[in-house]
Amino acid sequence: MTSMPATDGGEENEFHAKYTVINDQLIRSCIQLKQIEHDDGTDQESKTMRALKLKRDTMDFALIEHLSFSFKKKLDLSFNKITKIEGLKGLKNLKYLSLFSNDIEKIEGMEDLMELKSFSIAKNKIKEKSSIQYLRMFPRLGMVTLYDNPVCEERDFRNMVLAFLRNLKFLDYRLIEEEEVQTAKERFHNELLKVSDNEEQYAQNQEEDEKKLLEEQLLAKANIAGIDDLFDEMFECEADETIKIFNYCTADIIEKYRTKFTDKKDEFKMEMINSSRNKDNELEELYSTLQKSQYETNSSSKTLIKEFEKKKKEIISNVKEMTAESEEEDLHQLDLLDRELDILAEKLIEVEVNQSEAFWEVIEEFLPNYREMDCTSKIQNFFKKLKKIEDKYSIELKDRLMDQVTTIAEDTNEKVKDILEDKDQLFTLVQRSKEAHKEIIGQKELKLIQNEKDRMLFTVEKTKKDEHERNRSRISEIWTFVERVKEEIEETRKFIISPEEYYED
Template identity: 30%
Template sequence: MPVSLERLIAEVEPAVVTDELIRDCIVTNLTWLDLSFNKIQAIEGLSTLTRLQDLSLFSNAITTIEGLDNLPNLNVLSLGSNQLPRLECVSCLVAFSRLQLLNLAGNPLAKEPDYRGYVLSHLQQLRYLDYRRVLSADRATAMEQHQDEMLELREREDAAAAEKAAAAEKAAHAATMAEANLTGIDTLLDDMAAADPEWPKLSTVPGLLEPWSDVRDKWQVATDEFKLVILDAHSRKKAEQAAFKAALSEALAERDAEAKALLLGYEKGKKALLRSMAARSADPEEQVLGAKVKLMALHEALLGLEVDAVEVVAGLVTEFDRCYSEMAEANKLQYNAYFTQVRDLQNNFFAALVASSPSYLERYGSAADNFELEALPEEVAALLGDKDALGNALQTSHEAHISVLDGLEDRLVGREIATANSLAESNNTWQEQRHRERMGELLSYLERNMQDLEALAADAADAAAEAGEAQ
């Protein structure tokens, strides 16, 4: 993407190592840290020390082991002489596969009769515990003593890992669907039923909603096909965006390279001018005038590069916006076709319910000896005993389903077009801002260097005047 003129100028000068840079490098690359004897009550503020290998928190007031999740390289950990109360505190260290030395001596948990066996069975990666070497026999004994507990722990860990993986997969799928503008498609039929105030009553009538299973089967087929089409279009949109950004970067990088070469040439000439004027090897006025001519020539050349860049960027933006808008319009047609399919399924389902309603009215009737009717909830029985009430319930149900369908279609189509329009607007805003900033940089560079040359000329004139007076 575009590089500012100031950065191009900076790149022709030696890099500067700042105090802030040094501090950042020290902190992010820290491998050893001793925080002993500090009255620390909670482990905090270590999340950026991802390369930390050796950490000492000896003799503090820590009551729980936490705040270490971002330290995967931890090899040595000293938590001796703290206030860790229970053996269960060490369970969170199981994930630290590189941890070889652990010190917990001086904590309340270390006074437990089974302290060493418990820790060694749970942290099998340890080679030293409380600065005592862990022998293979000690580890084997600990594992045997805690075999049932470790099996149960492993089962819980496996279950938790499976649950976490399932949640991550579900979240990733939801994110993909949202990114592709498919939110609500997977749950459409469930959402239709959930928004239907009559659905709970109608679903208690034996056999009445059997056609819904056929609707669900056909909807699933249509939905799978629709998702494939939209996801493929989404992939093509992402590829188009990537190609657009790459083309922009390449075009601007070429012109930035030319600008950098021009700037480097001028800066070298400026340094040569300073040396020449210091040596008074030529007429200062002529030298400054020549430098001004070169500065104006540089300015014109940089302006030419910017004009060229504006034309190239505008062409790339226009072409990208056209392609992206065409894909959005094509997607709009796909949305319309899909929702028409689902709407037809709903209409057919409603027609089937209306057609079957007389048989249900006749079957259940209102006779006192109708045991099937008596087995139903009172409000459902009343519904089946009233033709108008049943018809109204079916109509209300149908309208609720159609409302959900229409609402989702409007949201997805609206979002598809709005995204394309927003992207086009942001591209135009960006290219206008880029041009304004570059023109401001060019003008600032010209004014600053012109002032420098004027100052040089004034200094030379003062020096000449002083020399004349001295004679």
């Protein structure tokens, strides 16, 4: 017997709305505050309420007003007269989406829904087969409902769906047999080959893009963003435009320059990346040491508080149960508790002061070591090497062009002839190119040095600021605790002196 999954409540009960596009307002309408009370489903009103319950997630929207809807796993937008699929960006965790009975003509706008498992778009106006092929991108899609769309009337429609949607288990609530899938794939063999080739190329491009992005992030973290583009930037400057007409005789010199430049650049990249990792390791060691120290201190403070809370609970309980022989004895016990609270506060403050001093000792030891990791000198040395390579290139370029002056061929380009016949113009071109290259190199150097200083300063200042805030927060916690207990003691004292007034309050 063919098994069938349960249908959505939204597809069983029409729920008309004025919305025509999917937006935050429409998604909000699918979230409500109150749980619908349990019913036995015997009367029509109860059935309607149960249907609405299926359409709504029970959640207070006010709690998530300023958050994205990325947490959503189910979304039912059936019977809403929607004409276009849009507004679903960011719903990365959505697994179940129903657009049943709308006015949608094309399946689109769902690129972020990579976790989608169940999709219903039956009773719409889907016409093109391309909409079905669009669903192929969802790797976990196991259930699709498509009936009552114009595209369903297309010849071999069902076979196309089975062939293109790889992990489909149910189509229009019917379990798909493996034999059906194999038959469908055979019928659409050529189309699938073409699609597979495109998907492989796309996957390869995606992988390359991801690698490039990771490389860019690594370089940015190491303060060398854009370093791989520096050589091309130099030779794309305006001063090199005229020099390019001599490529027929200078290409080997430029290539030689590029090789030397790349060698120095790659060495520099490794230095900076290693320095970045060393900085990270130093920071991790610092935070680990601080956390361990803080854990030990917190344990000590918790023990003190726990012992005090036990005594406080016992005293206040005895007072309220009137176990003492006199009122004076009860008040005396509360006075003792109050004094013990003051002693506890002093001890907690002392623990925190010692903790803060220990923290600062660790931080003061960390800062000199971290500052030694400043890469300013590495940056300066690297760019100094680049400038030397540029000087050598400039000399070789001038010599090569001077050689051309003495061997101007008759078929030489007229513009080239004019420059070669004017040595002053030739020297000016070479000099302008050199100056432009050095200016670009110098600007990059200054930028990296400033970035390095800013980053070092930020890390140092943030480390200090974090400790100041931690200390301030801890002191505030201690005094808040003390004030709360003192209020409790005063309330208990009030109970002893005038119980009638205490109960009136």
